[in-house]
Amino acid sequence: MLATAFGKGASYKVAPFSFRVLFTTTFLFAGAPQYALGSACEATKTGERAQVVYVYDGDTVKLDDGRRLRLIGINTPELGYRDQPTQPLADTARQALLRLLEANNHTLRLQYEKQHHDHYGRLLAHAFLEDGENVAVQMLQQGLATTLVVPPNIWGADCYQQFENAARHDRKGLWALPEYQPQSALSLPPETRGFHIVQGRVSEIRNTRYTTWVEIEGPLVVQISRKDLTNFDPLEELIGKQVEIRGWLTQQGDELRVKIQHPAALIIIPG
Numbered sequence: 001m002l003a004t005a006f007g008k009g010a011s012y013k014v015a016p017f018s019f020r021v022l023f024t025t026t027f028l029f030a031g032a033p034q035y036a037l038g039s040a041c042e043a044t045k046t047g048e049r050a051q052v053v054y055v056y057d058g059d060t061v062k063l064d065d066g067r068r069l070r071l072i073g074i075n076t077p078e079l080g081y082r083d084q085p086t087q088p089l090a091d092t093a094r095q096a097l098l099r100l101l102e103a104n105n106h107t108l109r110l111q112y113e114k115q116h117h118d119h120y121g122r123l124l125a126h127a128f129l130e131d132g133e134n135v136a137v138q139m140l141q142q143g144l145a146t147t148l149v150v151p152p153n154i155w156g157a158d159c160y161q162q163f164e165n166a167a168r169h170d171r172k173g174l175w176a177l178p179e180y181q182p183q184s185a186l187s188l189p190p191e192t193r194g195f196h197i198v199q200g201r202v203s204e205i206r207n208t209r210y211t212t213w214v215e216i217e218g219p220l221v222v223q224i225s226r227k228d229l230t231n232f233d234p235l236e237e238l239i240g241k242q243v244e245i246r247g248w249l250t251q252q253g254d255e256l257r258v259k260i261q262h263p264a265a266l267i268i269i270p271g
Contacts, residue, residue, distance in 0.1 A: 041134045041159040043126065046109035052101050058093025058144055060122065061101075061108075070122040072113060072153050073160045074136045074145035075195075077174070088177055093144040100138060104129045113153040124153060140164050143173025146180075146195075146246070149264040151231055157264055182244060185218035192256055197246045199269065202238040214238065214266070216245070222266065223259040231262050242269040 050069070054062035058076030061069050077087035079094065101108075109132075110125040118124055127135040136156075139145040140163040147164045149157045168175045185200025204215040212235060214222035222245055224232070244267045247258040260266055 040163070041137050041156045042132060043109070043111045043128050043134070044155075046111045046128055048110045048112075048125075050108050050110055052106045052108060055094055055098045055101065057090060058097050058139060061097070063123075068120075068122040069108075069110070069127070070118060070120075070124055071136055072124050072126050072150075073148060073156055074139055075148040076139065076145045088179060089144060089174055092173070093139065096139065096142055096144050097135070100129065100135060104131075108135070111155075113155055115153050126156065136160060137163050141167060141172075143167040143170075143175050146174065147264065149262040151228065151261050154262065157262075161264065185216045185220045188219055188249075188256055190219065190251065190254070190256070192249050193251070195246070195248050196258075197244060198249075198258075199242065199244045201242050202240065205235050205239060216243070219254065220245070220249075220256045220258065223257050225259075225261070228261045232266075233263070238266075238268070242271065243267060244269055 051064040052061045052069075053064045056062065056068070057079050059071045059074055063069055076093040076097075077090035078084070079090045080086035107130055108127045109130065110127060112125050116124055129135065134156075136145065137160070140147065140160060145164075147157070147160045167173065174180045180197065182197045182199045185198050188196075188198065198216070198220060200216040200218055200220060202214055203217050206213040206215065210226050212224045212226065212229060214224065214235060216222065224235075229235075245258055245260070246265050247260050249256050249258050251257075
């Protein structure tokens with residue numbers, strides 16, 4: 001994979017996606033560097049100029065032709081809908097995106113990937129301002145978004161991750177909240193739901209016809225569809241290792257489950 005380096009006009013090659021490793025006991029790069037706002041993850045090719053007429057939240061907007069655009073590469077807290085409460089900093093993330101758009105004539109340039117729509121029918125694209133700045137990077141730098149890798153749309157994932165790492169190191173925005181601190185799989189309450197970052201030791205790998213199950217010591221099981229296994233190195237190498245998992249937890253019987261599609265959501269902790 002070719003990813004964009006920090007700094008305009010430069011690039012660097014990185015290894016193909018595999019199980020990543022967290023580098024310090026705080027699980028972040030020690031002395032994480034600071035980068036100029038939006039100075040990386042530059043577009044390789046933008047194909048459409050779009051006008052935004054409404055901002056739903058920090059990662060979803062409405063275009064002037066009625067389409068809903070969901071930004072690729074990040075996830076921001078959800079605003080309350082029906083009986084669901086508003087998540088912490090959801091309105092702050094929405095306002096941050098709104099300010100970016102207001103300062104740039106409500107105009108975005110879009111870069112598409114292999115999959116153009118999600119299962120909700122929303123348009124999927126990376127969004128850039130008129131001057132080329134990456135909107136996702138600016139949200140990540142403020143700590144108002146987490147990275148999200150959903151194959152086959154994986155462009156920029158390494159680059160986005162490093163901006164999240166820097167915000168997490170500095171405890172900006174979401175990363176200062178208790179909800180976004182790593183939890184031990186051994187101490188997860190059975191009623192745990194929603195997005196969480198969990199750490200635990202892999203005890204077993206089970207394969208069924210359509211799914212591979214990564215058992216974590218405690219009530220947590222990681223679910224990987226057989227069709228997504230091509231994104232991963234051999235999973236057996238995880239047995240006995242301490243890992244960090246991120247994703248949306250649900251309850252099935254007496255266990256908690258989290259479904260992942262890409263190794264960016266399953267990181268090895270050294271030691």
